[in-house]
Structures are given as structure tokens and as C-alpha cells.
Amino acid sequence: MNWESASHFWAMGGYGFFVWGSYGVTAAVIAAELFALSRRMTKARAQARRDVALERIDADKRGRA
């Protein structure tokens, strides 16, 4: 085991700022990418569903006319 206690772990031998600054920002950009990805997929699917719904409405109108 490398660390005597949790506070030793967070201190990273005095390099805490650099180590956690690296890991923290990496985690943040990955989280941001995953969020953007899921939003993009949801939007794409919603748009495709809207297209189909609009087409159906158009077809109905034409059918009645």
C-alpha cells in the first residue's frame, strides 16, 4: 500500500494540485463529451420521429382532400 492515510493520498506527496488537476479535468471533459453525445442522439431520434409524424399528417390531409 502506497498511502498511510486518506490525507496522504489526496496530498500526492505535495503534487496534489498537478495530479488531481490532470485527473479532474480529464474526467470533466469525458463527462461533457458523454453528455453532448447522449443529447445529440436523443435530438436525432426525436427529429426523425417528427419527420415521420409530419409525413403522416400530410398523407392524411391528402387522403381527405
Add this chain to the structure above:
Amino acid sequence: MSESQSSAARAPSSGFNFFHYASPQTFFPLAGKLLWPSWIAAVVLTLAGLYIGFFVAPTDATQGDSYRIIFIHVPAAWMSMVVYLAMAFWCAVGLVFNTRLSFMMSSALAPTGAMWAFVALWTGALWGKPTWGTYWVWDARLTSELILFFLYCGYMALQAAIDDPRRADRAGALIAIVGAVNVPIIYFSVKWWNTLHQGASVSLTAAPTMATTMLTGMLVMALAAWAYTIGAALVRVRAIMIERERNTDWVRQLASNGDSKT
């Protein structure tokens, strides 16, 4: 329905035909099936890599614990280069075979590659301060990696600026392919020029210079980065397929089935 699509759909189903998956409508469900294995591998490998990196690998004799940045820095730098080469590869395939899916793959890879390039630069800066005494120097390795990041940004900006997807693909392909020259420059920069950056961390020809546990942690994290990149690119390529093929029958069917599993 375009020519390539209908011909791919008619491809014989006996045996494995690589080109069968070259059409978006057949690749879409396949990509969906590959998603969960990628995410699970990414999570498991990340946890294992972090455990090895923080709890098994010892403190470095000269750098202290600041060296633990290596477990993200090196995998991120590797991925930034590999993803760029993959992007250039798909662009070249797209130009030669005129396949829509190849360009979609390329566009799907770009943001994740840019993310890795940013992470490599960011963690490099935070590692440079305690070891070199500076966040940044205009040395060959750092500068060429920064150029890689700008190439990713340029590719994405150019694609976003051109409305016609076919023209956007071709213009983007030009940047991707010409810019690929930069990747060997990054890789060999530490040999070709006198730089502050250290030499290659891993060599296939020389004996490892790092402690085995450090090397293992780094390689496990590199595999995690691969798995994550594959997962992210697959999700994005699926979104791009729906966006670009909005007016095709297969997307209409997908939308009207309301099936989120495929």
C-alpha cells in the same frame, strides 16, 4: 434510396461480407450491438488501471507522485495520434470508394480525437510544471501536438461551415489526409530534435525502462482509452447516420418503430 445502398442490401448473405456493413442501414444495428461491450470494457479497464496506477505502482524515486499523471497523459497522447490516423484512413477510403459511411466514421472520430489531444496537452502542462519548472515550452513535441489539436478543430470547423455534406466531407478529407503528415512528426519529434520532452515511454525494440507495475497501469489505461473511444465514436456515428439519412426509408422505419434498442 441511393445506388450504393440498394446494392449493399442485395449483397449475398451467405458467409461474411465486409462490404455488407458498408451501408449505414446494416451498420446501424451492428454499431448498437457493439456499444455495451465497449462501455463495459471502458469502465472495467479504467477502474483496474486507476487501481494499479494509484495503489499498486510505487512512488517514483525522482519524480515523486507527480509521475502518476502518466496514466492519463500517455494513453491520451497515443489516442490523439491513433484517432487522427483512423480519421485520415476513413477519409481516404471514402475518397477512393465513395462510401458515405466512411466519411461518417471520420466525422464521428474527430471530436473524441480532439478531446484526447486536449487532455494530452493539459496533463502535459500540469506535469511539466513540477518536473521542468514550466507549463509550456515551444519545443518540437509540444508544438506538434498543439498543431494536431488545431488540425482536429480545423477539420470540425470546416465541416460545420459547409452546408452540403458531400462537399464538407471532401474538404474535411483534404485536411485529415494532408494533416496526417503531422502524426509521425509528433511521434519522432523527440528523436529528430533536441526537446525537453522525454523519449518514447514504450519501445518494441528496447527493454522497458519503467517499473513493471507502472508500465502495466499505463497499458491498462491505454486499453481503457481505446474502449472509450470506440464507444464514443459508435454512438456519434449512429447519431450522424440518423441526421444525414433522415430522408431514407430505413431511418423512417427506425423512427416509426420507435425502437430504441436497435
